[in-house]
Amino acid sequence: MQKKEVDILVVGAGIIGTAVGAELSRRGAKVCVIDKGQVGKGCSYGNAGWMTPCFAMPLPMPGMLIKSMKWLLDPESPLYIKPSFSLDLASWLFQFMKAMNETQAKRAVDALVVLSQKSLTEYEKLGQKYPEIHFQQKGLLMVSQTKAGVAAAVEELNYVKNLGVPGKVLNSGDIQEMEPALKSPLLGGVYFSHEAMAEPYLVVQAFAKEIRAHGGEILEQCELKDLVISGDKVEKVLTSQGEIHAKQVVMATGSWSKSLARLMRLRVPVLGGKGYAMIVPPLEKQPQYPMMLVEKKIAITPRQNSLRIAGTLELVDQDFSITPQRVENIKKGAREFLHLPQELQVQELWAGLRPCTPDGVPLIGYHKNISNLMLALGHQMLGLQSGAGTGLLVSDLLEGKSPFVDLKVLDVNRF
Ligand SMILES: Cc1cc2nc3c(=O)[nH]c(=O)nc-3n(C[C@H](O)[C@H](O)[C@H](O)COP(=O)(O)OP(=O)(O)OC[C@H]3O[C@@H](n4cnc5c(N)ncnc54)[C@H](O)[C@@H]3O)c2cc1C
Structure with a gap:
């Protein structure tokens, strides 16, 4: 049985825990x-690898009520909530619906864009030091076959463009010219020019190094x-492996956090x-x-x-x-846009649980009653893109510096 003494103990070695650990180590903490x-073998292993400040929308956006009710009933929808009699689920859904308002969404997007932009700058530096992470800043295309889809992409752009995330609206011809691999005709979309991608597992490994x-x-x-x-x-x-004495403890336990809530003496309504994600051989186009x-x-992420x-x-x-049916739905959906071979060879199939809070915003900051316990979890769909920024924020807080984002929206004691 070991007994250890450290300055800071970080629990969880996904993108969040390693980003926090790397930044604190660089600043000289033990x-x-x-x-x-x-x-890096949790949710951070096989995600899409996007570092895209343009996707800073929390899951419960205003106007989603009707849509989310439809998901409840449709197992084929891209977003699905399996009906069940769980009290945790009922309470999560209640808070999810409560969060669908303009004020909450705006505060959330503001904070998530800042965290994502800070992260992007950090990943650029990480990519220079560790070329194996394949950091590439090619931008990102949102493409659609329907009027509603184009409108959703433009709405996304309108939400973030005033926060310094550049993008331009594309018509069908623009898209075809930019990305000939797409089937035509597509109606339109948006190109966000500053967005980046990398190999997610290798990013975690780089932070571990x-x-x-x-x-x-x-x-x-x-x-x-x-x-x-x-x-x-x-x-x-x-x-x-024994007991650890730490001056500060940071919980970065992703989708496992709800089961640790009792130990933290806090409500942590994080569902998965x-x-x-599937890896397939390169397409002809x-x-x-x-x-x-x-x-x-x-x-779709080209590798x-x-x-x-x-x-x-x-x-x-x-x-x-x-669930094989849901994997088939992804293939079917991708086939509508790309020239996938009839027999698609899947080299690797992976499932991960995004740590989702009901209001779609992570929990970052100090516990209200336990002065040396901090949380950094619940990063839903954007743990990679906001991970490095979370490392900076947590390190600043531990050093007693002023936070660079509105901490109220991230308040760990809000549930
Ligand atoms: C299909 C898919 C695509 C995605 N694409 C993107 C994307 O392109 N860009 C993006 O930003 N995000 C994306 N995400 C979301 C992103 O993957 C997550 O937000 C992120 O990985 C969460 O990181 P984490 O460190 O909080 O959790 P995790 O990576 O799950 O790490 C948590 C760690 O805590 C450990 N742990 C738990 N309990 C304990 C305990 N009791 N003791 C010790 N250790 C413990 C676990 O073993 C685990 O390693 C995607 C997710 C999925 C599923």
């Missing part, structure tokens, strides 16, 4: 990051079992937004740009020698099973 599994290079430590197969709280402080942390197929909510196709969001509680 950091230990633990994970019950392996570094940073942690170790700056004297930090990462313990794999080391599960948080209990937080021993005395007065207003975490006195020690009990893990499967299950999504799938291989796309050049990352693309969002708007009405299908499918993400060096393959293509990643990702999509669906199914609200679940720790269910990692793969």
Whole structure:
């Protein structure tokens, strides 16, 4: 049984935990990051790899009420909530609907754009130091076959353009010229020129290298079992590998966080937004740009020698099973836009649970009653794109600096 003493213990080694650990290590803190599994093998493993400040919308946007009721009933929809008699789900849905208002959405988008832009700058630097992450800033295309889809893309642009996210509206001809890999005719879309992509698992590995290079430590197969709280402080942390005494503890436990809420003495209503990603061989007409197929909510990411196709969001509680029908729906949707071969060879199929809070905004900041416990979790669909910025924010807070975003909207005590 080990006994350890560190300045800062980070629980969870996904993109959030490693980004936090890397930044704190660079700033000279003695950091230990633990994970019950392996570094980067949670939701951060196989996501679409997008670093796209243009996608800063929380899930519950105004006007979504009718749409979300329809999802409840349609297992074929790209966003699906399986009806069940769970109290947690009922309460999550109630708060989800409550969050669908303009004021909340605007505050959320403002904060998420800032976090994502800060992250983008950090990823550019990381890409220079670690070329293996394949950081590429080609921009991102949102393309659509329908009037409603084009309107949704333009609405996205209108939301973020005043926050410094440039984009331009494209017609059918513009899209065909930019991306000949797309089937025609498409109605239109939007091109966001500053957005980037990288290999998500390798980004986590790069942060892990940073942690170790700056004297930090990462313990794999080391599960948080209990937080021993005395007065207003975490006195020690009990893990499967022994006890750790830390001046500060940061929880970055993604979609597992709800099950740890009792230990944190806090309401942490995080459910899993299950999504799938498949890697397929490069297409004869291989796309050049990352693309969002708007009405299908499918993400296409060109890779060096393959293509990643990702999509669906199914609200679940720790269910990692793969539903073949939903995988087929993704293939079918992608086929409407791209020249996929009839027999599509799937080289790798992966499912991950996005950590989803009901109001679509992460929980970042200090616990109200436990003075050395901080949370950095619940990053829903944008944990990669806002991960490096979260690392900066958490480090600033731990150093007592003023936050660069509105902390109220991220308040960890709000539920
Ligand atoms: C299909 C799909 C596509 C996506 N595409 C994008 C995208 O393009 N861009 C983007 O920004 N986001 C994307 N996302 C979302 C993104 O993947 C997540 O927001 C992000 O990975 C969450 O990171 P995390 O570090 O919070 O969680 P995770 O990566 O899940 O890490 C949490 C870690 O905590 C550990 N842990 C849990 N409990 C304990 C415990 N008790 N003790 C120790 N360790 C513990 C787990 O083992 C895990 O490693 C996508 C998600 C999916 C599913």
